[in-house]
Amino acid sequence: MASTGVDVTRSNEDEDGLVEQRIKARAVASLPGKEYKLEAETELRIEVRSVSDAKVILLQGKAEIFGCELVSDKVVDMRKRTTCAVFTWHGCTIKIIPESVYAYVSDKTPMQFYVNLHEALEQRRCKAVENNTDGPVTMVIGPTDVGKSTLCRLLLNYAVRLGRLPTFIDLDVGQGIVSIPGTIGALHINRTITVSDGLDDYPSLVFHYGSNTPSTNVKLYMTLVSRLADSLRKYWANLPSRCHNGCIINTCGWITDVGYKIIVDAAETFKVDQIIVLDNERLYNDLMIHFGSNAEIVLAPKSGGVIERAQSTRANARALRIKTYFYGDDNSGYTPHVYELAFSDIQIFKVGGPNLPTSCLPLGMKPEDAALKLINVVPEKSLIHRILAVSAALSTDEDIVQTAVIGFVCVYDVDVNRKILKVLSPSPGALPRHILILSDLSFYDIPS
Template sequence: MTDDKKSAQEFKLDPDNELRFEVESKNEKVYLILKAGLAEVFGTEIVKGKTYEFSSGAKVAIYTWQGCTIEVKGKTDVIYVAKETPMVTYSNCHAALEFMRIEADKENKKGPTAMIVGPNDVGKSTVCRILLNYAVRMGRRPIFVDLDMGQGQISIPGTIGALLIERPAAIDEGFSQEAPLVYHFGHKTPSANITLSEMLINQLANTVKERLEVNKKTRSSGVIINTCGWIKGGGYKQVLHAAKSFEVDVIMVLDQERLYNELVRDIPNFVKVVFLQKSGGVVERSKTARSESRDQRIREYFYGTPKNSMYPHSFDVKWSEIKLYKIGAPPLPDSCLPLGMKADDHLTKLVLLTPNPGILHHLLAVSFAEKDDDEILLNHVAGFVCVTNVDNERQTITLLSPQPKPLPNNILLFSELQFMDSH
């Protein structure tokens, strides 16, 4: 390591400025210390004097309302101070939601349900994180809903889910993943099976409504919904569908005026549609980068993060001990359909699979369903395992699992997402 890499850089930020940096190099670590003043990362306050560590793939923005001094050690690929940030706008959005929460508190009503929409790579997840962190810092307990199955912030890609947020996200780790509610979709884009995707969105919306009923504090705190970047054609219909299912009060549109105008036209008047600028720090990701970030999410599911390592288990399961289903059968031509059957019913049909080499490296969801019927489609899942070996002779499969055996249930659902375990 050369001396210049070790050397620390010091940045003095004026009020309403943001220090942005990215760490790209593999095995590179960057350390951050707040020396003076107050600052935050995506809405989480930085503790003065504490060292925060970031590794490859990190894209960080340190914002200060009052001004601060920050020390950065290590090799960053990009580092600069931005004087133009949309943070004041995001803060105003938070204030408007907080006003709605105060009203909801008084009348013992449901707090605001806000949905963030926009194309890929405009910072939707970041805006969700900022709004959730600000809410929690006000003593709220909002529910975070993630409908972006391509990235999967709450569990792994190929799922949608909800999480009760009780404390701000850790600066280097994100929100604590305690007891998330996760539904298995099994594809990285809703277009792979829109019928199933809409069924799951309805199911998740109903479950979230039930949670809001039983907990007064969460009820007034409301819900913040992240969505996927597919916003044209079927994707737009899905945005409308989610808005209706979750009975949203506010839709925040990031960076796309066309989408904003379409929503103003199509959404009922009692829903407020707001247009927001994206942050200049948002980076467009290539297909490769998106797929690497998916792999990273799955790897963390099994192995944890550099700061918080996990040691997954590997064990064999007999084929006879499990029931493996795939959701969706190949479509039948109309002439072969039984009377009264709709042509898209095949999209939500359960197909029993015999384990075969084709399932190697695929993820499987462990269902909570008790009976093997249609209930399996709409049940949330206990977690995920990955198939690391298929032994035809012994009729066993080897599974990588975050927990030791036995599996919590013998009903498993096939996901088209794969994970090559390179440990």
């Protein structure tokens, strides 16, 4: 077996916390469950299908989930309707609780291919440090449900385990990894990403798009992608050491027609030097022709454990992502807050006007101009359940469309007579800004 190039030394943990975790794990391990013995270079694929959560415990050996090393006798919580794969290079024993959780062992895994990708990226990071140049900029693309975000997470985790601080850029407005669906954003990864914690507590740079597909407003989407790229370049220019670490870019699953053009434009905007194509030879060949020697194009296999989701399942995942933003996960105990905002204290806008033929537009206005037009929204009952992004802009003199957002609220009720907007917020107190941007997304699970 080739070396993974990953330092598997455990990170320093607080001793008291580690003791408490192991006591908890031993108590959980005594519960009824099922043990799986994995041979070297095999993986245990787990699907939590039921409405209940599951627990995974490493009893013996060494193993990892998406590049994050498991700690012996530490419980890993898996939420309902989620999947993961526990991989081992040298063999291990895993226990899953409850026994009813669906799981199976497979030796057909692309992990050796993926770790080779990591080693190539690490070599380029070393050269970037040596020559004081930018690190690798890698984009992962492919159809929906081929494991793009999983591969991104794995490459990020392997980089962190070697002491790197890579940047993760999420351009998938349908999934919402960095923030909620309907946004794009970036964050710097300084620790391994666990199955339980995800990325919710990382400081991030987020731009509001407002829909779960780029096709709703292609002009706005590409404008925000360009704005995000410019913001990151300015940040890296002030912190040269950050640029050596490179970045990993996740993308949407729309890869045909206009979707293909969006991918190419985004790759050129971020000056990508490597594109990993998952499970699509035609896309791989098209990109080889387009980029030539300007970028390395790699065709990578998808994992056999990847599950294709129905549209309803994806919609439920989006709803759960938004719910997690307001309520946290099942173990966090977050309590959202409901409070009132006077109409006079806020301004609500929507980005993008209706698609009209050129003949119906004002003199000198182009159809693409309407896509970025800021439209004032009058508060009314139709806003109930809609998501509002809180803009970082201090006044309407700023470019609100291209200004980052600092959070979200959900409209709980609208009292037109009292001119009061009641909103659900993850934190108490007054809003830090008064300019709000209307999203197409809604959230219905709010307290009565």
